[in-house]
Amino acid sequence: MERILVIGASGQIGSELVEALTAKHGAANVIAADIGPRSLHGAANYEMLDVLDSNRVTQIIDRYRVTQVYQLAALLSVTGEQAPLKAWTLNMNGLLNILEIARERGQAGKPLRLFWPSSIAAFGPHTPAIDTPQLAVMDPTTIYGISKQAGERLCEYYFSKFNVDVRSIRYPGIISHRSPPGGGTTDYAIAIFHAAQKGEIYPCYLGPDTTLPMIYMPDAIRATIELMETPADRIRIRSAYNVAGLSFSPRELTQAIRQYVPEFDISYQPDHRQAIADSWPHSLDDTCARADWGWHAGIGLQQLVEDMLANIKASSGALHHAA
Ligand code: SER
Numbered sequence: 001m002e003r004i005l006v007i008g009a010s011g012q013i014g015s016e017l018v019e020a021l022t023a024k025h026g027a028a029n030v031i032a033a034d035i036g037p038r039s040l041h042g043a044a045n046y047e048m049l050d051v052l053d054s055n056r057v058t059q060i061i062d063r064y065r066v067t068q069v070y071q072l073a074a075l076l077s078v079t080g081e082q083a084p085l086k087a088w089t090l091n092m093n094g095l096l097n098i099l100e101i102a103r104e105r106g107q108a109g110k111p112l113r114l115f116w117p118s119s120i121a122a123f124g125p126h127t128p129a130i131d132t133p134q135l136a137v138m139d140p141t142t143i144y145g146i147s148k149q150a151g152e153r154l155c156e157y158y159f160s161k162f163n164v165d166v167r168s169i170r171y172p173g174i175i176s177h178r179s180p181p182g183g184g185t186t187d188y189a190i191a192i193f194h195a196a197q198k199g200e201i202y203p204c205y206l207g208p209d210t211t212l213p214m215i216y217m218p219d220a221i222r223a224t225i226e227l228m229e230t231p232a233d234r235i236r237i238r239s240a241y242n243v244a245g246l247s248f249s250p251r252e253l254t255q256a257i258r259q260y261v262p263e264f265d266i267s268y269q270p271d272h273r274q275a276i277a278d279s280w281p282h283s284l285d286d287t288c289a290r291a292d293w294g295w296h297a298g299i300g301l302q303q304l305v306e307d308m309l310a311n312i313k314a315s316s317g318a319l320h321h322a323a
Pocket of ligand 1 (some may be wrong): 076077107172173186
């Protein structure tokens, strides 16, 4: 039986991951943890926890006899640029704390399986942008991307040196409608749906042809859990796997939204985030994820747009009703 700790459980990925893990393993076996007030997302347990407090992380792992940790607490690409030292400290030391705990426990015969998210932000302007291969030049330009690249090296190091069973995905931009994203460059692809639903013109901070790799949340959650359920001897990549969902530009997304909201309009006002987006790939080659653990994306652009609009409409209706 697995006992699963999710650190960063109130975030965009964490909140939906906790729900999915609870459905799979039972509420009693999932411990949601974050720095804010209690927020269970279906789990039976909540712990207020700062991942930088290594002693308390260890205590919680011991108390619940945890077998798997998802360490999701991080600052993203845009917020990271506003506070680079804070982003570096949280992103690196958060990961290092978990890796160290897993190393010690492995040596004590109590192995932990770890998940840590990498990102397309680990790539940079000299990375081949189209069908970016698993192994490529990586010269990230943001502190967030630098922390992801260094984190990938750490994961591989702790696996090869100490046999820590750590697994990772280079997430594309994740699109979802439940919890808001936390300060990323790809957030436009969520905000645009809220504008369309409200009948507003969306002021897009990226230019019309800025193509980026994206993935719809249900696919991102499925990828994460499938990777974590794969037998350890099939995981050949211990840095982080390329995982492709779909790729589109603001112009293409606008056209897709107009099929459902014909009057929807967008204006383009590129800002400092354009340079970040320009340094990232347009699309990813995920051959390794397909070969090693059978990954395939399920959700295309039309289904994503239809589902986002329907869910945002339903939740704004519910809000309206509650007001
Ligand atoms: N969605 C993230 C960001 O934009 C990329 O990992 O920062």
